[in-house]
Amino acid sequence: MTTSGSTANRFNISAWLLDRHLDAGHGGRTAIVCGEETLRYVDVADQVNRAANGLLGCGLRREERVLLVMNDEPAFVAFFLAALRLGAVPVPTSPMLTAGDVAAIAADAGARVAVVSAEYAGHLPAIREATEGLLATVVVGDSPAAATHRWSDFDDAAPVPVASTTEESPGFWLYTSGTTGMPKGAMHRHIDPKVTADTYAASVLGIGPEDRCCSVAKLFFAYGLGNSLTFPFAVGACSVLNPARPTPAGVAELVARHRPTLFFGAPGFYAGLLDAATPAEQFSSVRLAASAGEVLPAALHERVVAHFGFPLLDGIGSTEALHIFLSNRAGAERGGTSGTPVPGYECKLCDEAGNELLEADVPGQLHIKGGSIATGYWCRREATQAAFLGEWNRTGDVYSRSADGYWTFLGRNNDMMKVGGIWVSPAEVENVLLQHPDVLEAVVVGTRTADGLETAVAFLVPRRDRQVDPDAIEAHCRARMAAFKRPRRIVVVDELPKTATGKVQRFALRQQLAPDDPPR
Numbered sequence: 001m002t003t004s005g006s007t008a009n010r011f012n013i014s015a016w017l018l019d020r021h022l023d024a025g026h027g028g029r030t031a032i033v034c035g036e037e038t039l040r041y042v043d044v045a046d047q048v049n050r051a052a053n054g055l056l057g058c059g060l061r062r063e064e065r066v067l068l069v070m071n072d073e074p075a076f077v078a079f080f081l082a083a084l085r086l087g088a089v090p091v092p093t094s095p096m097l098t099a100g101d102v103a104a105i106a107a108d109a110g111a112r113v114a115v116v117s118a119e120y121a122g123h124l125p126a127i128r129e130a131t132e133g134l135l136a137t138v139v140v141g142d143s144p145a146a147a148t149h150r151w152s153d154f155d156d157a158a159p160v161p162v163a164s165t166t167e168e169s170p171g172f173w174l175y176t177s178g179t180t181g182m183p184k185g186a187m188h189r190h191i192d193p194k195v196t197a198d199t200y201a202a203s204v205l206g207i208g209p210e211d212r213c214c215s216v217a218k219l220f221f222a223y224g225l226g227n228s229l230t231f232p233f234a235v236g237a238c239s240v241l242n243p244a245r246p247t248p249a250g251v252a253e254l255v256a257r258h259r260p261t262l263f264f265g266a267p268g269f270y271a272g273l274l275d276a277a278t279p280a281e282q283f284s285s286v287r288l289a290a291s292a293g294e295v296l297p298a299a300l301h302e303r304v305v306a307h308f309g310f311p312l313l314d315g316i317g318s319t320e321a322l323h324i325f326l327s328n329r330a331g332a333e334r335g336g337t338s339g340t341p342v343p344g345y346e347c348k349l350c351d352e353a354g355n356e357l358l359e360a361d362v363p364g365q366l367h368i369k370g371g372s373i374a375t376g377y378w379c380r381r382e383a384t385q386a387a388f389l390g391e392w393n394r395t396g397d398v399y400s401r402s403a404d405g406y407w408t409f410l411g412r413n414n415d416m417m418k419v420g421g422i423w424v425s426p427a428e429v430e431n432v433l434l435q436h437p438d439v440l441e442a443v444v445v446g447t448r449t450a451d452g453l454e455t456a457v458a459f460l461v462p463r464r465d466r467q468v469d470p471d472a473i474e475a476h477c478r479a480r481m482a483a484f485k486r487p488r489r490i491v492v493v494d495e496l497p498k499t500a501t502g503k504v505q506r507f508a509l510r511q512q513l514a515p516d517d518p519p520r
Contacts, residue, residue, distance in 0.1 A: 011167045013190045014085040017233040018045055019162070026236050029209070032074050033258055034241040039074055041236070044081075046157045047074060051082035054154030058113050058136035062087035062163060063170055067111035067127070069093050069102055069120045071243035072219050075140040075151055077229060079115050080219075084171060084190070087163030091173045091185070092220035096245075099123040103130035105175055109185060109378065113138065117243075121145030167191035173378060174222050176319045185378035186319045195371040196226050196323040197234035199344035204313065204327050205262060205288060207235055212285075214240040214260035216251060216269045223292050226323040227264040248276040252283070259285035263310075266293035268441060268498075270304045270312070275440050275464045286310045292317050292324055293503060295409040297431040298336030305333075314338060316409065320393050321345075322372040326407050336431060337406045338399075345370035347407065348392075349399060360403040363410055363425075367392045398425070415506055417446035417454055419484050424456060429477075429485055433458055436476045438466040443496055444487060445506050447513045458487035459509055461496060468492045 018041065021027060027042035039047070055066065066083040068090055070076040076092075083090040091109045093102055095117065103126040106114060111134060114127050118141030128134055140151040171190040175183035201207045215227035219241075232239040240258045244250060246269065255263065263286045265273075270291060289312045291301075296314035304312050315327030316338045326347060328339030341347045349357040349364030357364040369391045376384035387394050398410040410416065410425035417424040426444040433442035441461040446454050462468045470490040477486045497508040 009166045010164055011169075011190055012085060012087075012162045012165045013171060013193050014048070014081040015162045016194060017230065018048065018081060021233075021236045024236075026209075029236050030238045031233070032077065032239050032241055033212075034072075034074055034243065037074065044074070044077060047078035048081045048085060049157045049160050050154045051075075051078040051151075052085050052160040053156040053158060054138070054149065054151075055079075055082060055086060055088065055113060056160070057154075058138075058149065060086065060088055060113055060135065063089060064112040065089045065091050065109045065173070067091050067093060067102075067106045067109065067114040068220070069095050069114070069116040069123060070140065070220075071095060071117045071119075072224075072228065072241045073117065073140070073243045074241070075115075075117075076219050077239075079138075080172070080229070082160075084165075085160060085162055087165050087169065089170050089172055091175070092225070093175060094218075094220050095120050099126040103127045105183060105185075106131045106134075109173060112136075115140065115151075116147075117141060118143035118145075121147065165190050174220075174225075174319050174322075184380050184383055186374040187376055187378055188322060188372075188374050192322050192372040192374075193226070193230040194234070195344065197230050199370070199372075200315075200324045200327065200342050201226070201231040201234060203343045204315075204324070204329060205231065205290070207231055207237060207262065209236040211235070211237045211262050212240055212258065212260040213237060213262045213264070214242070214251075214255055214258065215264040216246045216266060217264060217293065222319045222322050223264070223317060223324075227262075227290075230323075231262075248272045248278055252276075252278045255286070256282040261285060261287045263289040265289065265291055267291055267296045267300060268294065268496075270296070271300055271440055274300075274303055274307060280308050283308050283310065288313065288330060290315065290324070290327075295338070295427050295430075296335075297427075297434045299431060299435040301333070301335040315342075316397070318393075318395060320374045320387065320395070321368060321370060322374070325368050325370055334406050337402075337408045340405050340407065342370075349401060350394075354389075361400050363398055363400050363416075365413065366395045366397040366399045366407075368395060369393070412506075415445070417444075417456055419446075419454055419456060424485050426456075429456065429458070429481065429487065432477060432480050433460065433473065433487075435480070436473060438462055438468050438472070440464075440466075441496055443504050443506065443509060445509050445513075447510060455489070456485070456487045457489045457491060457509075457513060459491045459493055459496060461493060 031041045032039040107130040115138040121143040137147040138149045139147040173185040217224035311330040313328045315324040317324035325345040326338040346369040429444045430442045440463040497505040
């Protein structure tokens with residue numbers, strides 16, 4: 001068990017996000033809006049105490065893990081902050097995963113308590129079977145499934161003392177999205193969310209207590225956790241939660257109703273809003289929008305800004321860094337780039353040997369340094385040693401940096417293609433493809449021909465009521481890029497395989513291909 005440290009060094013992120021506002025007399029401010037429910041900060045505090053007392057009653061001890069398989073709802077906030085308040089470790093998990101995948105994460109984390117929203121109560125048998133030492137299960141909402149406790153049973157709202165944690169104490173774990181295999185648990189400290197609030201939220205968003213935050217990315221995801229909990233609660237602002245799966249129509253209605261000022265999405269969702277012909281006036285309250293999760297192509301950035309009129313700031317973050325560390329700024333956006341380093345973070349490009357590359361416009365592996373970087377992966381020694389190099393985190397992304405300091409994503413290390421002996425960035429080709437009026441989404445992957453040569457294949461999703469003609473795409477590309485960059489095969493699909501956090505599973509697309517398949 002971690003040593004608590006002196007009183008002067010004590011820090012608990014749950015108290016920092018919640019108790020400060022009550023102590024300052026701001027408990028009456030609106031903290032959460034969710035459907036017909038509105039919670040003030042004092043109401044959230046009552047729910048956190050209810051959850052904390054309930055977890056203590058389950059036998060939970062300090063630094064033991066609490067698995068959360070929950071929708072974006074007030075109970076998620078209550079259990080997440082309650083576990084942290086007790087010095088325990090919440091482990092949010094995607095509710096979009098299968099029961100088997102959730103059970104594997106529960107077992108890997110050694111969960112002692114599992115809390116699930118009612119619609120995922122069917123996962124409990126698999127969780128119980130896989131997880132040795134599970135003490136209790138809790139269901140939030142109405143469900144006939146067997147559980148040891150119900151959220152409604154936890155009615156003791158007596159104040160729970162804050163554990164004597166420090167900035168360095170184990171805080172929470174976030175499992176990577178698993179685009180290449182079994183997810184890994186990135187371990188974050190209590191101080192890490194405060195760092196993201198003091199850097200990105202303060203300097204890029206300029207967030208204040210009058211803001212209202214609405215995020216397409218869910219709370220279980222690092223991006224969504226900052227958008228919907230850390231950032232608004234850091235300044236006493238309001239979070240608009242959406243328990244349902246996000247759809248363009250549903251989110252547009254939510255935004256029109258609750259009038260958020262800050263909106264957070266991913267490139268695919270912004271494309272969906274445009275494809276659904278979403279009226280711009282539904283987003284008239286938004287003063288600033290952010291995009292992350294995947295690179296935002298310049299063509300899509302231009303279309304979104306032209307339609308909705310708000311500044312759209314593309315950036316890149318990671319589970320390991322907890323939130324965005326490279327971002328564009330309002331008034332200085334450069335489409336197709338990730339902007340510049342967020343104050344508080346350092347970035348550098350290195351070659352495969354780890355030597356720093358100082359020249360402009362030279363591709364290199366992105367390394368980052370900052371105060372919110374995870375301490376490592378739970379029980380993954382080799383992966384930890386490969387990714388965490390002293391103060392630096394090797395992200396696995398390939399970037400270039402312009403002479404005036406803007407950073408451009410070129411692909412993941414294993415996504416870059418070498419065609420005819422020349423490196424090709426899939427992101428560059430995708431941006432060209434997205435300029436075609438029939439294309440909604442585009443992903444380019446490399447595959448091998450029967451002769452063993454690498455070639456590019458484009459998977460395209462058509463826009464609504466449009467059809468993609470491979471001959472027209474070929475002509476479009478021929479006029480806009482060098483021959484060695486052009487996709488040699490076009491595959492038209494209804495949708496792309498994605499992780500629970502919205503990232504395209506490129507490996508799944510590669511697996512669909514056989515050498516020398518004819519175009520489809």
